[in-house]
Amino acid sequence: EIVLTQSPATLSLSPGERATLSCRASQSVSSYLVWYQQKPGQAPRLLIYDTSKRATGIPARFSGSGSGTDFTLTISSLEPEDFAVYYCQQHSNWAEITFGPGTKVDIK
Amino acid sequence: EVQLVQSGAEVKKPGESLKISCKGSGYIFTTYWIGWVRQMPGKGLEWMGIIYPGDSNTRYSPSFQGQVTISADKSINTAYLQWSSLKASDTAMYYCARRDSTAYPYWGQGTLVTVSS
Numbered sequence: 001e002i003v004l005t006q007s008p009a010t011l012s013l014s015p016g017e018r019a020t021l022s023c024r025a026s027q028s029v030s031s032y033l034v035w036y037q038q039k040p041g042q043a044p045r046l047l048i049y050d051t052s053k054r055a056t057g058i059p060a061r062f063s064g065s066g067s068g069t070d071f072t073l074t075i076s077s078l079e080p081e082d083f084a085v086y087y088c089q090q091h092s093n094w095a096e097i098t099f100g101p102g103t104k105v106d107i108k
Numbered sequence: 109e110v111q112l113v114q115s116g117a118e119v120k121k122p123g124e125s126l127k128i129s130c131k132g133s134g135y136i137f138t139t140y141w142i143g144w145v146r147q148m149p150g151k152g153l154e155w156m157g158i159i160y161p162g163d164s165n166t167r168y169s170p171s172f173q174g175q176v177t178i179s180a181d182k183s184i185n186t187a188y189l190q191w192s193s194l195k196a197s198d199t200a201m202y203y204c205a206r207r208d209s210t211a212y213p214y215w216g217q218g219t220l221v222t223v224s225s
Contacts, residue, residue, distance in 0.1 A: 001170065032210050034211045043203055043205075043216065044145075044153065044205075044212075049209075050210055055211070055213055056213070087153055089211075089212075094158075094207075094210070095158065097143075098155060099154065100152075101152050102152045102153075
């Protein structure tokens with residue numbers, strides 16, 4: 001099983017600041033890395049798929065990068081609605097996907 | 109508009125059985141895989157398994173193999189997740205989601221399952 005590690009566990013930032021979230025895989029997942037956002041009481045929302053492709057309707061301030069085992073989600077300038085938990089997910093083996101433990105982005 | 113609508117919250121006792129549902133609409137139900145995801149209280153997301161409603165081909169995460177059963181009834185565009193004997197540790201929110209290529213862009217609203225004596 002591919003294990004995903006996310007860092008930091010919590011990121012405390014102010015609106016307007018840049019957020020950089022990391023996701024590391026225990027083995028290569030090629031470019032099959034996905035990012036979701038989840039707010040309290042809501043289902044996860046797809047942000048980024050295939051490492052760097054923004055899902056429909058996702059603002060350009062969200063971007064993804066990386067390859068192999070190291071990936072990054074960047075939010076260029078935090079908006080109030082961006083404070084949430086972010087999960088990475090690998091899809092290298094479509095029949096055995098795994099999620100990272102999440103990074104909480106909260107207001108400083 | 110693609111929608112996945114899940115059945116309502118359940119409160120059960122340990123040892124009881126349960127089947128929750130996920131009804132798809134706005135697309136051809138038989139041509140997309142549906143996955144199930146568990147989220148225990150205050151915890152992260154765990155992928156449980158996936159089914160292709162077109163032929164009921166199913167895959168389970170090793171962590172959930174033998175613990176749950178995933179099925180589908182394509183005649184009514186509905187996928188299911190069921191337990192034969194619930195445990196307190198099954199208390200969680202359960203989400204269904206449609207797989208599009210390499211990600212899950214469409215999610216149900218979640219079904220909260222509470223198992224308590």
